[in-house]
Amino acid sequence: MNSEDFNREFIAAKDSAYRYAITLLHDRHAAEDAVQDLYEKLWRRRILIRATGFRPLVMTSMRNMCLDRLRSQRRGGMRLDIAAADKRTSVAEYDAVENVELHTLVRRLVEALPQREREVMHLRDMEGMDIEQIAGITGSTEQSVRMALSRARCRVREGLLNIMNHGL
Amino acid sequence: MDSELLPRLLGRYYRGETTLAEEEALRSHLAQRAEAGTADTLTPEGRAAAEMLRLAETERKTKVVIRLHEAPARPWRIAVATALSAAAIVAVAVTLNRPTVYGYVNGRPVTSLAEARTCTEDLFSDMHAGKADRTAPLREILDIE
Structure with missing residues (x-):
């Protein structure tokens, strides 16, 4: 990989890393900070990482950094935005926002998924990664990734069907 | 896409068994039906998948601007490194030049x-x-x- 290729891959992976950080941290500003910090570190070590696949490295590093930040927030006793993800969004809540677009509702359903399912769904649907890569990044097996992906899609589908049945 | 393939593909999509190419074909087909105004004829499962794939498509456009700074030069680090290197060279030279005692x-x-x-x-x-x-x-x- 020459210097130009490296720079192209380096820049191309930043948006993926940012979207992944948003999914993990549930906070756009915190995600921006995390990407900025990660890229500062990687930029300083760019000579060492030229030979390896860059995107999986960025995504794995981004995941580790975000999980570290979530853990330190938890230790510091701060309220976590991520906690909101475990809360199941009720149909009644959606009834109150009838004017909101279906698109926004799908996003809210995805955000309400458990962290692991949300993460797998993000890497697959938003980043277009294959199952093997996702298993590598999340440190799990391909079978487990498929199950999490299936559960995530089915949960979102059930949520949407509920909304549709309520006349939205 | 024929009428039999779509439900089969949707079933595999919800089971997490579709390939990336199949998901792209599914997204493209559902988007075309939405543009043609025939999305209402889809099953609820089809509409749900269409919305999920549309969200993914939109989210993919999210961008971030980052600012990279070169690490500032630290003269004291260079001085320390130079001094340590010189000391190491002197130590090696002294060791090698010491006369052998028979x-x-x-x-x-x-x-x-x-x-x-x-x-x-x-x-x-x-x-x-x-x-x-x-x-x-x-x-x-x-x-x-």
């Missing part, structure tokens, strides 16, 4: 190979010629010839 004569180190050889030859020739019988005191004590 032995000691009356407490004085013998560093010349020629002198060491001469001293050794003198010592062994004395013993061999019996000029100085160094074993005499021992033989006297042990009372042997």
Whole structure:
């Protein structure tokens, strides 16, 4: 990989890393900070990482950094935005926002998924990664990734069907 | 996409079994139906998948701007590194240039190979010629010839 290729891959992976950080941290500003910090570190070590696949490295590093930040927030006793993800969004809540677009509702359903399912769904649907890569990044097996992906899609589908049945 | 393939593909999509190419084909087909105004004819599962794939498509456009800064030069680090390197070179040079001590004569180190050889030859020739019988005191004590 020459210097130009490296720079192209380096820049191309930043948006993926940012979207992944948003999914993990549930906070756009915190995600921006995390990407900025990660890229500062990687930029300083760019000579060492030229030979390896860059995107999986960025995504794995981004995941580790975000999980570290979530853990330190938890230790510091701060309220976590991520906690909101475990809360199941009720149909009644959606009834109150009838004017909101279906698109926004799908996003809210995805955000309400458990962290692991949300993460797998993000890497697959938003980043277009294959199952093997996702298993590598999340440190799990391909079978487990498929199950999490299936559960995530089915949960979102059930949520949407509920909304549709309520006349939205 | 025929009417039989779509439900089959949707079933596989919800089971997490579709390939990336199949998901792209599904997304493209559902998007075309939405554009053509025939999305209402889709099953609820089809509409749900269409919305999920549309969200993914939109989210993919999210961008971030980052600012990268070169690490500032730190002169003191260069100075420390230079000093340590110089000290290491001096230590190696001193170690390599230290004369070899072949032995000691009356407490004085013998560093010349020629002198060491001469001293050794003198010592062994004395013993061999019996000029100085160094074993005499021992033989006297042990009372042997």
